[in-house]
Amino acid sequence: MEDVADDESSTDEEGKSTEAAPSPTASPQPTQSSEPLAAEPETVDSEPATSEPATSEPTVPTTVPEGPQNPEAVRVGREFEVVTRDGLELGTARIDxxxxxxxxxxxxxxxxxxxxxxxxxxxxxxxxxxxxxxxPSGSIRRAGTVTSDCDQSTNSRIAALSASREYEIVIAIALDDSAQQAMLRPDGTAGWMFDLPPLPKVTATTSPSAPATTSSPTTDASEPSVETSVTTAEA
Known part of the structure; x- marks a missing residue:
C-alpha cells in the first residue's frame, strides 16, 4: 500500500511540474504600446471642383414673315413679284x-x-x-369702278385668273383727278405703289368765225397780165 501511495504522489508531482512548464510551441503574445498611433495625413485635392453649367431650356424660334410687310414702290414698265405677307407667291405683274x-x-x-x-x-x-x-398725306382709299358716263366703263370689271397662265389685261379704275399715286394691292398683300402721269390738258375748242369778205381790185382788161415762172433746181 505504501508503494501505491508513493506512486500516486510522484504522479501528482510530475503532473504539477508538467503543467507548470511552458509549452515550447506557444508563441509569445505581442505587447501593445502605450503610445498613441499617429494618424495618417489626409490628402487634399489641389484642383478646384468644377460645377457643371445649368442647361437652359431651348427657346422656340419666332416666326419670321417672308413676304413684304409695307408697301413697295415700283416703276411703270418694270416687272415685280406679287407675294402675300405670309410669303405665298401669287405671280408677277408689270404695269405697261x-x-x-x-x-x-x-x-x-x-x-x-x-x-x-x-x-x-x-x-x-x-x-x-x-x-x-x-x-399726299399717306392715307389710302380703295379705288372704285368707273361710272357708265365714261367710255372706259366697259373695262372697269373683274377679270378671272387661272394658275400658270399669262394675261394682258386692260382695267379702268376710278380715281380723283388730283391723285398722283396709285397702288396695286390684292388681298393679303402689302401693296405696290406707282406714280400716275399728269392729267392731259383740256383745250377749249371754238368754232371758226366766218371770214370777212374783202373786195379784190379788178384788173383792167387792157393791161397785160404778168406771168412769173419759178425755176427749180434739178436733183
Whole structure:
C-alpha cells in the first residue's frame, strides 16, 4: 500500500511540474504600446471642383414673315413679284401703260403671270377693288369702278385668273383727278405703289368765225397780165 501511495504522489508531482512548464510551441503574445498611433495625413485635392453649367431650356424660334410687310414702290414698265405677307407667291405683274381721262379715272394695261399655286389662296381674279388711291398725306382709299358716263366703263370689271397662265389685261379704275399715286394691292398683300402721269390738258375748242369778205381790185382788161415762172433746181 505504501508503494501505491508513493506512486500516486510522484504522479501528482510530475503532473504539477508538467503543467507548470511552458509549452515550447506557444508563441509569445505581442505587447501593445502605450503610445498613441499617429494618424495618417489626409490628402487634399489641389484642383478646384468644377460645377457643371445649368442647361437652359431651348427657346422656340419666332416666326419670321417672308413676304413684304409695307408697301413697295415700283416703276411703270418694270416687272415685280406679287407675294402675300405670309410669303405665298401669287405671280408677277408689270404695269405697261396708264392713260388718264379727266373725270373718268385711269385706264391701266397690265401684264400678269400667275404662279402654279392651285390652292384656295391663289391669285384668282383682279378688278378695280384690287387698286387704291394714295393720298399726299399717306392715307389710302380703295379705288372704285368707273361710272357708265365714261367710255372706259366697259373695262372697269373683274377679270378671272387661272394658275400658270399669262394675261394682258386692260382695267379702268376710278380715281380723283388730283391723285398722283396709285397702288396695286390684292388681298393679303402689302401693296405696290406707282406714280400716275399728269392729267392731259383740256383745250377749249371754238368754232371758226366766218371770214370777212374783202373786195379784190379788178384788173383792167387792157393791161397785160404778168406771168412769173419759178425755176427749180434739178436733183
Amino acid at each position: 401703260d396708264i392713260v388718264r381721262t379727266p373725270g373718268c379715272g385711269a385706264e391701266l394695261t397690265l401684264s400678269i403671270r400667275t404662279s402654279a399655286e392651285a390652292g384656295p389662296d391663289r391669285w384668282a381674279s383682279i378688278g378695280p377693288g384690287d387698286f387704291a388711291e394714295v393720298r
